Amino acid sequence: MRRLHSLAGRAAAALGLALCVASAQAAMGLAELPGREGDGPVTVFYPSAGPEATVQRGPFSLQLAPDAPPSPGNGRLVAISHGSGGNPWVHADLARVLVQHGYVVAMPRHRGDNALDPSTPGPQSWRQRPGEVSRAIDAVLADPRFAALDARHVGLYGMSAGGHTALVFAGGRWSPGAFRRHCEANLEADFAFCVGLATRLHHDAWDGLREWVVRQVLRLKFRDEAWLGHEDPRVAAVVAGVPAAADFDMASLARPRVPLALVTARDDRWLVPRFHSTPVLAACLPRCEWLADIAGGHGALLSPPPPADRLGDIALDLLGDPLGFDRGAMHGIDEAIAGFFDRHLTRP
Incomplete structure (x- = not known):
């Protein structure tokens, strides 16, 4: 009997190794699913044996297997x-x-805050993003091609505003009123978070007027003091990359609902760490994991990065890599993120 158990164990280990090898060698399939309840489309990447070809999406040339069988x-x-x-x-x-680790990956297009329609970024988008993520999960799980997925162990990664969304799924709560109060108190020091790409300070005689206009908008649009959150019991592990977080109740992140990891960027000038990632870490450690601190800026986690000629001056200044930044190191960060999900989603 012991020998049978030993043989069974070896067979299971061999099967697991074979699946890992198969996943590592898999092509990356591409599918687009219709969104639900008026949401934008959901882009899905997945392991496939289909042949990859060069696929052009905007300025990006990617090797993908469109609509190939999973x-x-x-x-x-x-x-x-x-x-x-x-x-x-x-x-x-x-x-x-993630696909090489065997995962199916789903990306919703967030309404009013995407490359095709950037009309309503900030708190208006942050309100609706968690629901869009949950409905994107619904869409993938309902597709017959992905029927075998485990609906009880879903991972979530979010970057920047997506990191804000990720923190909500980890149990965090935020409010538009907290956003307003933070920006009124720290407008000059955290200007890009409070204003986005609409304008920036030029350190000239007009800065006073710029700040006055921003304060009027803040007081008009962000008076709601209600704390906002979202729960989805299917999401079992969360990674937040350079998250927008200054409007969170940090006490709500002291005991994350699920395993939580953070990736930070020490030279981030869009979401200044001392207002965002640093308070989150102070609140959640040691109950969360500081997965990596990148020696780069806010755009380090965009990979491949958007071409510089597609960015405006403000975006280029906030997203461009600092001098000497090694983009080759980002593959290791991606592997660390996948490894975190491996530990918390695929192991007993």
Whole structure:
């Protein structure tokens, strides 16, 4: 009997190794699912044995297998919430690493805060993003091609505004009123978070007027003091990359609902760490994991990065890599993110 157990164990280990090898060699399939309840489309990447070809999406040339049949992976789904003005393609490198680990990866297009329609970023988008993620999970799980996925162990990665969404799924609560109060108190020091890409300070005689206009908008639009949150019991592990977080009740993140990890960027000038990632870490450690601190800026987690000629001056200043930044190191960060999900989604 002991010998039978030993043989069974070896067979299971061999099967697991074979699945890992198969996943590592898998092509990256691409599908687009219709969104639900008026949401934008859901882009899905997945392991496939289909042949890859060059696929052009905007300025990005990617090797993908569009609509190819899925291959068996690890049976788990990871959703990705993009940042303000984002799209699926700037997270294609992370998606590929996740696919090589066996995951199906789903990316909703957040309404009013994506590359095609950047009309309503900030708190208006943050209100609706968690529901969009949950409905994107619904859409993937309802597709017959992905029927074998485990609906009880879903991962979520979010970057920037998507990191804000990720913190909500980890149990955090925030409010538009907290956003207003933070920006009124720290407008000059955290200007990009409070204003986005609409304008910036020029350190000239007009800065006083710029700040006065911003304060009037803040007081008019962000008076709601209600704390906002969202629960989805299917999401079982969360990674927040350079998250927008200054409007959170940090006490709500002291005991994350699920395993939570953070990736930070020490030279982030869009979401200044001392207002965002640093208070989150102070609140949640040691009950969360500080997965990596990148020696780069806010745009380090965009991989492949958007071409510089597609960015305006403000975006280029906030997203561009600092001098000497090694983009080659980002593959290791992606592997660390996938490893975190492996530990919390695929192991007993």
